[in-house]
Amino acid sequence: MTEPSGETAPEAPEDVEPTEDVREGTGTAPAGTTEDGPEATAGEPDAAEGAGETSEKPAEDAGASDAPGLSEAQAELAAQRELRARIEARKAEKGGPVAAGAKLSGTAADLLAAVRAVEGGAAKGSAFYETAAPVPEPSAPERPPTAPPGPPAPERPTGPAPATTAAVREVLARGGAPETLAGPVAAALGEGAAAILLDDPWQLLAVAGVRPEQADGFARALLGPDCGPGDPRRTVALTVWLLEQAALRGHTALETATVCAGLAAHSVPDPEEAVDTAVSEGAVHLFREEREEAPEEEPDEEAGEKADTSDESGGAPPALLGLDRYALAEESLAEGLARLVRTATADAWEGSELERAAGAHGLVLHTGGEAARAEPVALAAAARERGLRALVAVHSDGGRRALGAAGTEAVTVAALLAGAAGPGRDEDGALALDLLVVLDAPQLDVETAATLVESLPDGCRLVLSGDPEVLGAPGAGRVFADVLAAKVCPRIASRVPDPGPLGELVSGIGVGELNQVEAPGKEIVIVPVRDAGEAVHRTVQLVADSVPRAIGVPPERTQVVTVGHGGSAGTRALNAALKQRLNPGPGRFGGYDPGDRVAYAPVPGRTVTGTVLSADAEGLRLRCGDDELLVPKERVESALRHGWALTAHQAAGTRWPAVVAVLPGDAAGGLSRPWVYTAFGRAERHLSVVHGVDQALPRAVAEGVAPERTTRLRPLLEGLLAAPGE
Structure with missing residues (x-):
């Protein structure tokens, strides 16, 4: 990775650094305009990701005002x-x-x-x-x-x-x-x-x-x-x-x-x-x-992050105002986590540090990067060998498919709660589980987490695993960060580093350093651009020509990630240009054609990527991994987007062989360390950075901490699980 000086390191091959100067994507947005994630409008629901769009939030359902069907x-x-x-x-x-x-x-x-x-x-x-x-x-x-x-x-x-x-x-x-x-x-x-x-x-x-x-x-x-x-x-x-x-x-x-x-x-x-x-x-x-x-x-050291919320007189933190739904969710979640801590029977499990901690405690936190995901997966396998009912749950369908390809059965949290996957429930309505391992835990919003914990029976063990450096949940709350800060249960930090040049680059970003990384296999390429029009052109050329030829990754396995939906190089502009190049057509099915890559939001905050198969009187039919989905016609406009280009929130929880991260000049104000960390970390083999933000990139990595979220979960947990005398 180079310092953003307009040069490439490693030097970009001819295939990856085109020299044509074709300008596309007119219509600039104000400097700093961003529509993605907590760095701009954290967690704001978007039609295709449930978070982040500020300038346009389509209606969840579009069509006749009296449509009778249920989506x-x-x-x-x-x-x-x-x-x-x-x-x-x-x-x-x-x-x-x-x-x-x-x-x-x-x-x-x-x-x-x-x-x-x-x-x-x-x-x-x-x-x-x-x-x-x-x-x-x-x-x-x-x-x-x-x-x-x-x-x-x-x-x-x-x-x-x-x-x-x-x-x-x-x-x-x-x-x-x-x-x-x-x-x-x-x-x-x-x-x-x-x-x-x-x-x-x-x-x-x-x-x-x-x-x-x-x-x-x-x-x-x-x-x-x-x-x-x-x-x-x-x-x-x-x-x-x-x-x-x-x-x-x-x-x-x-x-x-x-x-x-x-x-x-x-x-x-x-x-x-x-x-x-x-x-x-x-x-x-x-x-x-x-x-x-x-x-x-x-003591001051126990106040932690909340120390700076005290009033000027040094008294208690200021009063907070909240709505019923989030108050209920946070208090229910705190009670549920405390219940798991108190009802689990301590057992002496042999094995890794994580296995020993899970055997002795009802709630365990596990932190680490992509390579560290193998540890909680191994914990679930070891629990099954002990005769326990164990399950691994992830945030996205892409993450589920990746684990499945590696031989690990997993379900998404959404499917588990909806009853579409998982072990079923007992007579009390609780999940029939002895151990639940949740990967991508930073993506849990407070309402989903509360429903999940309420679903676990007394004595069940819960392991929340994730990378604390990634972007937070698209919904309200910061569950993983709050439980970490409360220090009410063991935290096991993985020592397994992410491998290769990409792992070295992303690990450095996590500690605030944008390092130069040797990439002899063209794992990392920087593509400097002068303006948003050039950024769109270079992105299309990378996806359609350069990456397939130089890296060997086809367009359908290359994902574009950009800062927001709007602007002259946001997802809308990029998807329009990518469709014209990769799957041109009249958009006869509500703007879509068979073969179009799409991002579908079945509920706010959860994005499923797939390909359009066909359309009929009921709606648009998609192929998403191994499944076929129907998007009702009244939801096509509101819940579906083209998916060649995604925001970092939409991409969280999924990885692709190749990723093109687009940083146009008007996105500089929306960059933060968690955004860069998340976007760059989506790449498995190759990362191209279309770079037009100059020094804003290293500044964001060094200083760009995402805005804090005001929540009540941490003090609630501390009050429920404080040691005697505290």
């Missing part, structure tokens, strides 16, 4: 909600209190109802003026035949009634809002949506993609002079909206001062009073850490 995404989310309800029912039947919601008002069942209302009804509109489709409340898919029957499932909800949607459409028309929002509004607000909007027009903010200024205009049209910037209905809706936007960036809570500043930016005259009103009405929850009475008893 794969909705069914999968419903399965997770049903599972959580069943587990809560199991806890209640045993007579034990549900401590996970102890700090919240009302019962855990009330909170679960609120979570289901928000999750199941939230539409994914891209903008106030764009076409959006309804997101009907999903119903759960059938349980697999291997799962024993559990408690009765809750009544399956249905989508908004046509009459409800029609009534909402009339209200929207009166307020000058696009009638195409009727479906999402009806799904978000429920049967009385029209009356709710008439009484509180700012509830329009419950639809994803609607901006405060757009809701203000709608309210003025309906209420006239009776509304103003200090209207309590407006301030409460804005408080909730600010917390929802923070969740898209990865936060599960925000400091009250941050929320007040956001309210002031939207012309709320008394932000403190607005926060008090939102808390008193139960729209948001106020949390205070329980260390306030005796802060002097807590």
Whole structure:
């Protein structure tokens, strides 16, 4: 790897460094514009990755506003909600209190109802003026035949009634809002949506993609002079909206001062009073850490990362505001992890350090790079030899297929929770497991992690394994980092280095050094470019010609990774150019042709890559690894993208023989060490870096730490699992 001086090291072969000066991809974005990951808008859901896009967020469902069908995404989310309800029912039947919601008002069942209302009804509109489709409340898919029957499932909800949607459409028309929002509004607000909007027009903010200024205009049209910037209905809706936007960036809570500043930016005259009103009405929850009475008893070294969150007087950390769904998830996750720690029986297992730790503890963390993944995989195999029920779960289908090719059976976390894969469940609804090994643990968001841990039976061992240097989860929370920081369980750090020049390069990036690396086999090539147009041209030439000829990797096994979706060299521009070169066609199936590479998001935060096979009246049919998937026609526009070029968040958890990392000049502001580490680490044999950011690359590696996420999991774990006397 060279310092970014415009030269190549090792010197690029003629095949890899074209000299033509063909400019493509006009239409520049502002300097620093980025649409990917926590370094820009951490965890913001995107149509094809669930995170990171700032300038365009297409609606989750596009098509007729009254589409009756349920998508794969909705069914999968419903399965997770049903599972959580069943587990809560199991806890209640045993007579034990549900401590996970102890700090919240009302019962855990009330909170679960609120979570289901928000999750199941939230539409994914891209903008106030764009076409959006309804997101009907999903119903759960059938349980697999291997799962024993559990408690009765809750009544399956249905989508908004046509009459409800029609009534909402009339209200929207009166307020000058696009009638195409009727479906999402009806799904978000429920049967009385029209009356709710008439009484509180700012509830329009419950639809994803609607901006405060757009809701203000709608309210003025309906209420006239009776509304103003200090209207309590407006301030409460804005408080909730600010917390929802923070969740898209990865936060599960925000400091009250941050929320007040956001309210002031939207012309709320008394932000403190607005926060008090939102808390008193139960729209948001106020949390205070329980260390306030005796802060002097807590040594500074134990405060760790939280030391800098104390107020100026040196007291307890400031109060936090959060939404029900994330408060419930974090508290439930903390309780679940504590349960595993307390209920596991310590056994003296022989073998590696990781095996000994897993035998003695219910929760173990394992850290390391790509080569270190073999260690937790070996742990699962050793557990099976001991007669235990062990399973390996990964983040992506690509990661699952890679393990399968190496002879290791694995499932994705999403398939395990949906009941599509795994060992089935016992009569209490828990997974029939004695040991669960989760690879790619940094990709776990707090809601997925909570559902996963709730699904494990008492006494089950959980090993979370991953590389702490990669980009964080596309959803809210920083589960792996918080558990690491809490120091409540053993952490086993792998000593296995990643091999070869690529391993040396990525390992150096992980410690903040962009080293020059000898690459005699053309493992690493730097391709300097002057502007975004040249970056697009060089990328196409690398994928289509140079890498296949010089490296021997065909285009279908080469992946382009770039910083964001927008900009003159983002995924949109690159995919358009790559399609024209590699699979030209008219896009007769909603913009796609057979043979197109695509990225499909069955649910926000999880990307599946594949190839278009055909289309019919039901939708678009894809080949994803060994499986065939159907993308319903109403979800093609919102959940599907061309996939020759991906963002780093979309690519996380998967590796390819060859990777072309594209760093155009307008992406400099979006670079961080985790982004570079993740993008460069996707390559197995060859990495080409299309380099147009000059010194921004070494600066990002040395100094570009991704923004911290505000969460509550660490103090919750510390409180539950603190040693006696602490």
